Amino acid sequence: MATLPEGTTHTQTDTAPPRVVGFLCDWAVRSEGLLNPDDTLVGMPHVTVLRVPCSGFVKPSWLELALRSGAAGTFVCGCPMGDCLNREGNWIMEDRIDQLRKRLSRQKVDPERVAFFAFGLHDREPFLRAVAEFVEKLRGSGGKR
């Protein structure tokens, strides 16, 4: 597994917000008006969110790719636990992220850079707050691998 390309962490200065790539399942938060056409979050252009049909669709290798390509952090947001439209997608994704975190920490990459959220249709505000907190946390540990 490749380590982060040289110089990646150095671009995360205090002035530039940490770039985050996330995945949002279609059944989770209501996404009308949430995203720009280039996948960035309205109001948070440093956060890119790809909408997916189910949180279980996300491959762990995509999360690693996000980190390797220069993102400070990456997340998957699925439905509330117990209410996945496809019954098990969010449990499966949570397991995969646990495994990914363990693998990352063995490679000396901070496992906290991968997050998993579970929000429902009416939880847009809590979702945005969670993303903002995640960004702040990454900013705080910026420079640390």
Add this chain to the structure above:
Amino acid sequence: MKGQDGSSGYLAVAGFLVVLALVCVALMVYGEWFDRRLVASGALGVLLVLYAAMVVLFRKAGWTAEE
């Protein structure tokens, strides 16, 4: 009981539920002894509901966690 850290409120409610549960057990024994079987089964029903309330309380107090 593991409830330190300011959760004396939860502890009090748990204690109250335990007392109620013991009352139910007494009622069950009474009901069976004196052939008042509807009393016994009603008390059993309340006991089961108390048990359910206890499970929720323990989770809210943080003494148990999601599986």
Add this chain to the structure above:
Amino acid sequence: MYRRLLSTLQSATLRLDTWIHRALPQDFNPLYYTGGLANLFLTILVVSGILIFLYYEPSLEGAYASVEFLTRDVPYGVVFRGVHRYAADAYLVAILLHLFRNWFTDRYREARDSQWLSGMFLLVVSAFTGFTGYLLVWDERAQLLTSLTVQALQSVPLVGGWLVRVFLGGPGVNDTTLPRFLYLHVGPAMTLYVLLWWHYVRLRHPKIWPPAVWVLFSLGLLFILTSALPAASGHPAQPGASPEGFPVDWFFLWPYVLARWLAPGWALALVVALVAYGMVIPYTVRESPEQRGLRALGQAVVVEENCTGCELCYYDCPYNAIYMVPSPYPGKSRAAANRKLLAVVVDSRCVECGICIGACPFEALELPRMLDKDVQQRIQRGARAPAPATS
């Protein structure tokens, strides 16, 4: 307009969840386990039913007396009679919650229509079983229900007379009627398990039981109800009597309440119409793949060159839509060259969720309208910091 109504109902159903989550931890939300609750009550019904069955005598003379004996003289007989009666109501409530929740949250579309149809059959057979249970007591209510049912069946064109003979075991109430009613109660109850097999067959890990807290609460509630409102029979049925009113169990007997205003035949027709509509619900909302957006990215396609037969997709698919077959030829990639098994997607079951794509470590599965390489491009675009402005 229909779609907007459904959308509003969906939103309201999920809003209910936000309120419930303020009071209860999320994994205790009973609305996530409506099917499990129904199964719980069904199990309670079977157990209490078997206990009642030990004492019940299916005959015109003995039925009422045997139920009275059970209620009055058997220790806790009144309890398991009451539990049986209230569990039946709770069972129907759980089924209806299950029906409405799955309807309003889109869980019946496309390949999930199999669960919907089997569920409708389960509802009909359960309601019928509950209804025949009321007949077994053979009190005045049972007598009135029987005569209303006979009137309704008789008004069915062509086969009305035959239906009445099947129902009563003869042209009128006779000695074989109560054994026939018992058969019409226990027989459908057993078919419920066959229907449940159909209901579960396309699901992996169906949630069959609710969490323990709800098992405890439900059992407790049933015992409390049994004690507070003990189940009791009305006056015994008299041959030739024509009773006027009866205490109504709204869950099972509402078509009979309608008989006050409608001829019984029309009440039956209404029930049949409602059931028929229910059966076609999965086919009433037709949307093009564009309208469905992310929910219709195309059925999963196996990229056979890369499949190594590792079975991870097979185990992760929630709908049993992937089968592993003995590999007919080796794969092209090195990892796939020595495979023993090959994944095959069953088109009639695939709901296009993509969970298999997430499971596969070998790039051997794709959703046609959201390809791996496109996702990777978008990730890289999002991950790269914009070029610093040159000044």
